[in-house]
Amino acid sequence: MTAPLDTPMPTPSLLRRERQREETRARILEAARELFVANGVAATTMRAIAARIEYTPTAIYHHFRDKDALLAELCTNDFLALAGAFQRIGRIEDPIERIRRIGIAYVDFALDNKSQYQFLFMTPSSHVHGDGMKYVEKNNPEQDAYAFLRASVEEALKRGLFRTEFQDPDQLAQILWGGLHGIVALHIVKEHDDWIAWAEPRATARLAVDVLLRGTRRAEPA
Amino acid sequence: MTAPLDTPMPTPSLLRRERQREETRARILEAARELFVANGVAATTMRAIAARIEYTPTAIYHHFRDKDALLAELCTNDFLALAGAFQRIGRIEDPIERIRRIGIAYVDFALDNKSQYQFLFMTPSSHVHGDGMKYVEKNNPEQDAYAFLRASVEEALKRGLFRTEFQDPDQLAQILWGGLHGIVALHIVKEHDDWIAWAEPRATARLAVDVLLRGTRRAEPA
DNA sequence: AGGGTTTACTTTACGGTGTTAGGTGAACGC
DNA sequence: GCGTTCACCTAACACCGTAAAGTAAACCCT
CATH class of the missing domain: 1.10.10.60 (Homeodomain-like)
Structure with missing residues (x-):
């Protein structure tokens, strides 16, 4: 033995x-x-x-090292989970349609993991990406959810699918991202606030996806 | 004497x-x-x-009473200041155009008062409207900034200026509000984060105003 | 087999926080 | 002039995140 x-x-x-x-x-x-x-x-x-x-x-x-490091590590995990959810969308040819799916997946992630979402995108000071996120490969779409969105936006821009006033892929990605973030963030922060008659957030955000794409797309040539 | x-x-x-x-x-x-x-x-x-x-x-x-009460009172002031900024827009006939002005004023307020904006709309637990905001007349557009937006949205809806899938003035107001909130909120929280190449937020948010209105408006009948 | 080192964890304690209880002294009404 | 009110202070409590130093078991090596 x-x-x-x-x-x-x-x-x-x-x-x-x-x-x-x-x-x-x-x-x-x-x-x-x-x-x-x-x-x-x-x-x-x-x-x-x-x-x-x-x-x-x-x-x-x-x-x-300290409480922040604890939080930072949890954030990396969640951030990778978000990137994984994007990855699971799979390959979709039309970049606009891909962006739509990204938006839906994003909203679902946010509303299914409200607390984690708060740490990731609603808390100042970089627990995320500061140091704790050194394990995430920035600009690698498989690990960096923003890079994934940005890449699709860039592709659609190159194909001339967006209106001509949009040139900067970062700016456009941020308009789309922000458009959805605002809805879920407001809802998370103020859902227990009878001041406002909150609409059901998932349906609202899905409508918002359509609004954002319709508002940025180039008009059909036909 | x-x-x-x-x-x-x-x-x-x-x-x-x-x-x-x-x-x-x-x-x-x-x-x-x-x-x-x-x-x-x-x-x-x-x-x-x-x-x-x-x-x-x-x-x-x-x-x-305590630290929270201090913060709550500051929040009421800021909230009234935002409503005041909306009030200063003045009477504009076309409700869509009025909504556009509201959006611009909102973004300016947020970016000119980032810290106050955080307390108001990015911090959970109702410092705002919980108790500290009992001095704000809810639903009075002169004091309640959301009511001001909602009223304009409702007017535009009644005039048939928005697409037919939008019926609930609260939902539509929240899509518009959220669309702008997300851009400024993300920027406030992550501006010192080199992970992302942030576009200049004021210009981006102004573009977003156009995107949101174009995406929600009914197509011109002509 | 046993001595020295590593290491996972504990004990203790420090400086700082929001907040409460009780005291002090000046300004007040009568 | 006397009792009361009240703005403010002193002292203290419970709790926080965290550093320093100790302990005892598990390890490596001869």
Whole structure:
């Protein structure tokens, strides 16, 4: 029953150590995510995260530099998840139609993951892309959701599918992105505010997708 | 030189007391606003606000219930300022053109008062309209900026100026509002993020106004 | 087999936060 | 002149994120 027989040469049980380390690291992330989502990031304390996995508060600091780093790592995951949702759209020939699908997928992601969406796109100071996002390959459409949108916009621009006042793919991408972001962001922030009679956001955002494309497309030549 | 000669009967110098009270109250608000704008609301402490007007931290609590109440009162002011900016547009016959002007005024307000805009429309939990906004007359277009937009949308809808898929004035108002909010909100939150090549937001938002109106208007009958 | 090192975690504590309770002293009505 | 009101202060509490130092088990190596 002596161990080293079935372990491949390099580092006998050091692998287990590392595996366990990653495991508790993951448990911390999981607890943090749950509490962040449930109570908001500002309202959840390091002590609460630690208590949930039966650790001492300072133990967390052996795995993450500080609270922001914890949040940043969660954000990278969510950001990659968004890019993955875009990836799942698949190859669609017409770039305009592809942009429409991107918009729908974006809105669904936002409304299905409201808290994560808040961390990603509604919170100042770059938890995202600051340092924590060094693992995301910027400008790689498979990992960078904005690059994915921008690439489709650029393609449509090159094919002359948009009105001539639009030349800068970044500007146009931002008009489209912003047009949808505003609807979901307002809804997330003010949904429990009886001041306004909120329309159902998913339907509203889908209408907005059409509005934005109709408002930017070049008129049919026929 | 005995006072009560020129003071109208009720309460001789009690008036001065109240006036002084309101004065320090206003000084607290002013200091809080400056620090909130300069450093963000989370990063400014009650102690810092108090120090700026040479008071003890706890003195603030004689004028405001807590930090949130302070923020809420600032928000009401800003919200009324936005409604005032809309009011200054004046009477414009064509409701679509009026909506266009509203959009431009909105974007200008947001970009000229980024921090206040954050408190108003990008921060969850109702500092706005929760309790602190009981002084704003909801649904009165002179005080409620959303009501102002909604009224113009409703008028245009009644005149048949929008496409037929738009029936609910709230939904349409929210598409237009959200379309602009998203652009300024994204820019405010991520402007110091080299991840994205941000287009100049004022020009972009103005383009977006045209996009949104073109995308929602009924096609010219001619 | 055992000594030294690494390391996952704990104990303790520091400086800072928003906020409360109780005191002080001047301005007030009578 | 006396009692009251009230704007403000002093002191303190509970809690926060986090740094420093200790502990004990698991590891590597001879």
